Amino acid sequence: MTSLLSIHDLHVSFDTPRGLLQAVRGVDLEVPAGTSVGIVGESGSGKTVLSRAAMGLLQGKNVQRTGTVVFDGKELTALPPDEVRNEFGTGMAMIFQDPMTALNPVRRIGSQISEGLRVRLGLSRADAMKRSAELLALVRIPDPQGMLRKFPNQLSGGMRQRVMIAIAIACNPKLLFADEPTTALDVTVQAQILELLSELRAELGMSMVLVTHDLGVVANHTDIVTVMYAGLVVEQAPTRRLFANMKMPYTEALMKSIPRLDQPSGGRMPMIAGRLPDPTAPEPGCPFAPRCPYVVDKCRSSVPPLVSDGDGHSYRCWLPLGGGI
Amino acid sequence: MAGSGKAHLRSDNDVILSVEDITVEFKAAGGKSVKAVSGISLDLIRGETLAIVGESGCGKSTLGKAILQLPRPTSGSVKFDGRELTALPSEELRNVRPAIQMIFQDPVSSLDPRLTIAKVVEEPLAIWNRGDAAERSRKVDELLNSVGLEPEIVRDRRSYEFSGGQCQRISIARALALEPLLLVCDEPVSALDVSVQAQILNLLQDMKERYGLTLIFISHDLAVVKAVSTRIMVMYLGKICEISGPDDLYARPAHHYTHALVGSVPLPDPNAPRNKATIQGEPPSPVDPPSGCRFRTRCPAATDKCAAEEPQLTEVSPGHYVACHHPR
Numbered sequence: 001m002t003s004l005l006s007i008h009d010l011h012v013s014f015d016t017p018r019g020l021l022q023a024v025r026g027v028d029l030e031v032p033a034g035t036s037v038g039i040v041g042e043s044g045s046g047k048t049v050l051s052r053a054a055m056g057l058l059q060g061k062n063v064q065r066t067g068t069v070v071f072d073g074k075e076l077t078a079l080p081p082d083e084v085r086n087e088f089g090t091g092m093a094m095i096f097q098d099p100m101t102a103l104n105p106v107r108r109i110g111s112q113i114s115e116g117l118r119v120r121l122g123l124s125r126a127d128a129m130k131r132s133a134e135l136l137a138l139v140r141i142p143d144p145q146g147m148l149r150k151f152p153n154q155l156s157g158g159m160r161q162r163v164m165i166a167i168a169i170a171c172n173p174k175l176l177f178a179d180e181p182t183t184a185l186d187v188t189v190q191a192q193i194l195e196l197l198s199e200l201r202a203e204l205g206m207s208m209v210l211v212t213h214d215l216g217v218v219a220n221h222t223d224i225v226t227v228m229y230a231g232l233v234v235e236q237a238p239t240r241r242l243f244a245n246m247k248m249p250y251t252e253a254l255m256k257s258i259p260r261l262d263q264p265s266g267g268r269m270p271m272i273a274g275r276l277p278d279p280t281a282p283e284p285g286c287p288f289a290p291r292c293p294y295v296v297d298k299c300r301s302s303v304p305p306l307v308s309d310g311d312g313h314s315y316r317c318w319l320p321l322g323g324g325i
Numbered sequence: 326m327a328g329s330g331k332a333h334l335r336s337d338n339d340v341i342l343s344v345e346d347i348t349v350e351f352k353a354a355g356g357k358s359v360k361a362v363s364g365i366s367l368d369l370i371r372g373e374t375l376a377i378v379g380e381s382g383c384g385k386s387t388l389g390k391a392i393l394q395l396p397r398p399t400s401g402s403v404k405f406d407g408r409e410l411t412a413l414p415s416e417e418l419r420n421v422r423p424a425i426q427m428i429f430q431d432p433v434s435s436l437d438p439r440l441t442i443a444k445v446v447e448e449p450l451a452i453w454n455r456g457d458a459a460e461r462s463r464k465v466d467e468l469l470n471s472v473g474l475e476p477e478i479v480r481d482r483r484s485y486e487f488s489g490g491q492c493q494r495i496s497i498a499r500a501l502a503l504e505p506l507l508l509v510c511d512e513p514v515s516a517l518d519v520s521v522q523a524q525i526l527n528l529l530q531d532m533k534e535r536y537g538l539t540l541i542f543i544s545h546d547l548a549v550v551k552a553v554s555t556r557i558m559v560m561y562l563g564k565i566c567e568i569s570g571p572d573d574l575y576a577r578p579a580h581h582y583t584h585a586l587v588g589s590v591p592l593p594d595p596n597a598p599r600n601k602a603t604i605q606g607e608p609p610s611p612v613d614p615p616s617g618c619r620f621r622t623r624c625p626a627a628t629d630k631c632a633a634e635e636p637q638l639t640e641v642s643p644g645h646y647v648a649c650h651h652p653r
Contacts, residue, residue: 042518043489154608157381186380186545188604191589213519216591240595257523258593259548268530269552271523275488277363 003070004207005031005054005092005176010067012046012053020279023049025231026067028306030174036201036208038239040254041228044276047211050228051177054209055092056084073173089120093096093168097180099160103152109136110148113119113167120171135166138203140196158189162196169200176201179211194221215255219243224312227251230277230287233306237313245322247315250288286318330638331366333568333646341539342369342392342507347401349384349391359611361387362398363563369507374533374540376550376571378586379560382608385543388560389509392541393425394418406506423453423503430512434493436484442495443480449502468498471535472528490521497528500566501536508532509541514549526553548590550574559583562611562619565638569645579647581624618650626651 005217012024024046031037041047052058054069058078069076072091076084096102104112113135114128123131129148136144139162152160161181168176178197182190198221201208210222217238218225225242227235227250235248246252256270263269274291277283285300286292292299308314331345349362362384369375377385391398394410403410405425410418429435436445443465451462466476472494486490493513500508512528514522530553533540544550550557551571558568559580567580578584581604588603604623609615615622621631628651636648 042520152532156489158607186607187547187589188380188585189607191591191603194591194607214591215593219593219595220591220597243593243595254520255593257520258547259522259526259552260593261548261551261587261590263552265551267552269523269526271527272520273524275490275521 002028002176004033004072005029005209006068006070007050007054008068008070010050010053010069012049012058013064015062015064016280021279022066022282023231023279024053025282026070027228027231027233029054029226029233031209032224034205034207035223036198036210038222038225039209039211039228040213040215040218040225042254042276043247044230044279045228046231047213047228048179051094051179051209051211055088055094055177056081057094059197060284062142073228082279089116089171089173091173092175092177093171093173094177094179095161095164095181098184099157099164100152100184102164103160105152107151108148109150109152109155109163113148113163113170116167116170131170132166135170136163138169139163139166139199141166157185158193161185161189161193165193165200169204169206172204173206175207175209175282177209177211180213181210182217183212183214190217195321215258227254230282231279232287232303232316233314234288234313234317237315241313245313246290247313247320247322248317249292249294249321250317252321253291253293286316327650330641332638334366334368335370339368339371340368340430341371342367343402344368344392345402345404347391347398347403349387349396350399353612357612360563361611362391362519363614364401365563365565366412367558367565367568369539369541371506371539372533372537373555374542374553376542376544376554376557378544378547378550378557380545380586380608382562382611383560384563384611385545385560386511389427389511389541389543393427393509395420410531423449424505425507425509426503426505427509427511428493428496428500428513431516432489432496434441435496436492436499438483438485441481441483442487443476445484445495446499446502449456449499449624453503455503457565464502465498467503469495471501471532472498473524474498477525487526489517490524493525494528495518497525501532504536505538507539507541509543512545515544515546522549529553544567546590547575547586559586562608562614564619565648566620567645567647567649568638569647570616573642573645577642577645577653579641579645579652580620580649581651581653582620582625584653585623618648626653 007029010027014021018145039047110132113132117123117128117131133144136147141147141162182193222239225239229250235251253272272291277287289299291294304316304318306316345366347365351359353359446465447461469476512527520641557574558570559566561582567583575645578587585604606623615635616632618631618636621627637649638646638648641647
């Protein structure tokens with residue numbers, strides 16, 4: 001399978017008053033064309049920084065980035081910012097967690113969608129508006145013509161997220177980054193948006209990177225899952241294989257701590273004690289060691305390598321669940 | 326949903342809180358008004374945990390605050406521990422307040438960043454002149470210990486030095502300082518990571534047993550409340566849809582809205598049938614709610630009767646009440 005996006009040994013650190021914050025510590029990630037890849041992790045695991053860095057969105061004096069990002073045959077990490085921008089819209093696009101703040105509050109929906117169409121595809125104002133209405137229909141918004149004239153504050157959260165999706169897919173991107181696209185939405189609306197994203201992916205032949213903290217969201221909407229912890233990939237596998245055969249204790253613990261409808265009522269919830277390590281002062285061993293129920297001495301002294309079973313399932317653990325390779 | 330009615334109220338001697346026909350109205354633009362809570366009745370028996378579940382805008386937080394008289398409800402009755410709160414003059418109401426405490430969704434912004442943690446937890450005790458400085462300090466240490474924090478380490482630090490989960494522990498310690506009878510938790514774990522959510526839910530269970538608390542647990546997440554609640558009440562647009570014990574509610578949701586909510590929870594299982602969006606659209610504006618049953622505009626089973634008549638809560642099985650003309 002050819003990779004649309006290929007990230008190799010990516011490190012991202014931020015200079016902070018408390019020292020160097022190592023948000024992403026050497027990540028490899030492949031997004032094969034036509035697939036949906038989920039990046040799962042808790043706050044501070046580096047999942048959002050990884051996706052922003054992949055798009056070249058993190059720049060500035062306090063950001064240190066090393067490693068390579070190859071998108072659609074072009075090495076983005078070697079391109080000047082202007083040329084990276086040329087990929088936005090037509091190559092890759094992004095939707096964000098909070099549709100309330102991601103839209104411009106003082107511009108009508110129609111002008112916000114047609115902006116990309118005019119700049120990137122060179123459409124005339126009239127053609128861009130016509131295409132905008134088609135896009136609104138594509139994201140299942142009733143009365144697209146009426147919607148073009150509205151302002152974001154007139155819309156509900158779910159409608160705003162649909163508009164965000166319409167903007168993102170306007171120029172037929174090859175890859176859509178969706179960063180927690182449903183976290184700010186109600187559960188019934190979340191189900192609708194996830195379904196919409198999956199349908200659009202099939203209709204438009206788009207690849208997707210779905211960033212989320214919710215294993216329930218990735219289970220049904222991705223082909224491959226990458227689990228991150230403390231800036232490292234700790235487990236990666238095709239989705240079904242991961243859920244059937246978790247190798248990394250952290251993935252298992254994360255899975256067990258999800259509140260489930262089929263758990264008995266009135267009991268105690270399985271939990272992970274402790275919390276994420278301090279990203280400015282990483283310990284020498286496995287980052288999950290202080291919270292891991294199976295920890296042994298070796299875990300505290302050296303970080304386990306990411307090993308692969310040769311069949312697309314890799315994990316980072318000295319004592320993988322169910323035995324090693 | 327819509328429903329009104331009091332069929333679900335119980336006549337137990339141990340009812341600590343009894344709310345009848347409570348309505349909360351806010352002024353909206355254009356001289357209109359919004360009934361955020363519209364004729365809700367509920368009761369709580371000592372030691373119970375009542376979960377109030379619904380989506381944004383259903384009135385669940387407003388209901389929780391109205392029970393605390395923040396602000397006082399527009400109409401209706403709130404009887405707590407034998408006293409009618411809606412009729413109490415402000416000064417007497419203040420004397421009742423220590424017995425009802427609240428914790429909030431965002432633990433970081435609900436703590437004063439300028440105060441040390443010891444001061445944050447001590448503040449309620451100081452305001453109510455409980456004990457002398459040494460006794461209060463001992464009490465603070467005891468509270469911090471009981472919520473799983475090391476007093477020596479956290480006492481002199483400030484809230485911004487802690488993670489969300491730890492701040493929620495501090496909020497719980499503060500809420501428990503005055504030994505309340507009733508604790509209202511408004512989305513206490515929504516802002517926390519999944520791994521920390523379970524820690525806080527377990528802590529609330531422990532505190533409930535240790536201090537003999539009665540809990541109201543407000544959440545948008547049906548899966549979260551399953552483990553902690555004795556009774557679950559589902560709300561939609563200011564009305565009650567369904568109220569039941571947790572096992573019955575999840576196994577046999579009688580209201581179409583509850584059924585949709587249960588079906589919308591994403592399951593962490595790739596082999597489970599993909600939950601097709603079970604209901605379409607979003608809740609209508611509470612400024613201009615639909616006639617009759619308020620859920621009828623999104624309900625797959627709606628008929629003319631639903632537009633004409635508001636359904637009343639009726640018992641479908643012991644302890645399980647639903648407000649629907651065509652229960653599932």
